Amino acid sequence: MPRTIKSPNRVAMHAAVVRSFSEPPRHERVPEPEPAGDHEVVIDVLAAALHPRVRSQADGSHYESTGALPIVPGIDGVGRTADGELRYFVLPDTDRGSMAGRAVIDRRRSAVLPDDIDVVAVAAAVNPAMSSWIALRRRIAFRPGMNVLVLGATGNAGRMAIQVARHLGAGTVVAAGRDPDRMALLPGLGADHVVPLTGDPEAVDRALAGAADDADVDVVIDYLWGTATERALPAVLGRRSDRSRPLDWIQVGSMAGLEIPLRSEWLRAARLQLVGSGQGAVPTRDIVEELPLLAAHVATDHYAIDAVPVPLRDVHAAWTADRPAGARTVLVPGEADRAG
Ligand SMILES: NC(=O)c1ccc[n+]([C@@H]2O[C@H](COP(=O)([O-])OP(=O)(O)OC[C@H]3O[C@@H](n4cnc5c(N)ncnc54)[C@H](OP(=O)(O)O)[C@@H]3O)[C@@H](O)[C@H]2O)c1
Known part of the structure; x- marks a missing residue:
């Protein structure tokens, strides 16, 4: 009942x-x-x-x-x-x-959990950490060495995503976000490149394309959607060194909007695999199976939160x-x- x-x-x-x-x-x-x-x-x-x-x-x-x-x-x-x-x-x-x-x-x-943890920090950290942990471990076939772009990297989940991607063996990690003060902290968390999403839209496109070029991004963890994704998607797609190699774009959050126009050529011009990660897209049993490892990892690895x-x-x-x-x-x- x-x-x-x-x-x-x-x-x-x-x-x-x-x-x-x-x-x-x-x-x-x-x-x-x-x-x-x-x-x-x-x-x-x-x-x-x-x-x-x-x-x-x-x-x-x-x-x-x-x-x-x-x-x-x-x-x-x-x-x-x-x-x-x-x-x-x-x-x-x-x-x-x-x-x-x-x-x-x-x-x-x-x-x-171990008894000596900071319960407030762990309660704060597991949900944002889970967003990238589950996305990379349960939603795509992520392999160590793959290059990751975190779109919306200044939030709690975005900052965790940098650290989780590092922990899971990502090659290059690119962090794109808005707030300049918080962007400055991201290399300290493990980001190799930082891309500001503010200012002249064409300059943003160039910065994203340049970082995508350097990193040859394989996976995008997207916390933004809306206009931010609308600009980032073609910028990153156009820079694949081998456009027949999969580009996994994982939709996780929608801080910048609920919708994007999905242009048909985006799906043809490169091997774009657009998936979502969240309640429903990932079965509860998968999330539950990941909990002990994730909770232990968050409790002992002192993620910045x-x-x-x-x-x-x-x-x-x-x-x-x-x-x-x-x-x-x-x-x-x-x-x-x-x-x-
Ligand atoms: N699917 C899942 O499993 C899952 C799990 C956890 C969270 N999420 C989702 O992930 C998203 C982020 O969660 P969170 O815990 O990180 O939230 P948060 O700590 O509140 O951070 C949100 C961040 O979004 C940024 N932002 C907002 N609008 C933006 C824009 N237009 N362009 C660039 N950045 C923008 C803010 O950047 P500034 O620093 O510039 O203000 C802020 O740092 C939420 O939508 C949440 O629901 C999904």
């Missing part, structure tokens, strides 16, 4: 609750969710991050949204089970998300608070949130 936020329940706790898609969630008292199947357990949530995916869940714009309200938002987190294990978990589509004192997790969608912990009770203000570019808000429930 599906759990619902409205169901009567003896035990209460606090959670972030969305009652309108046009308003940030509020900190409210709600019934504690109860485990149903053999694999489900209650976890004390220690940290749950406010990813773009969570924002689109809470404003109803994500393609998986059913439009039903109210919901507790949050798609993943770090927590502790009653038997003392620290776990990173991802939740299925549910109205009982992770921004709560407690959540019900399916153990099979979680991974045990600027995580900002905020008490869960301040969720309403935190939702719209101004943060430095690139900072990731992480909601931190306290004991009071588990006490009803």
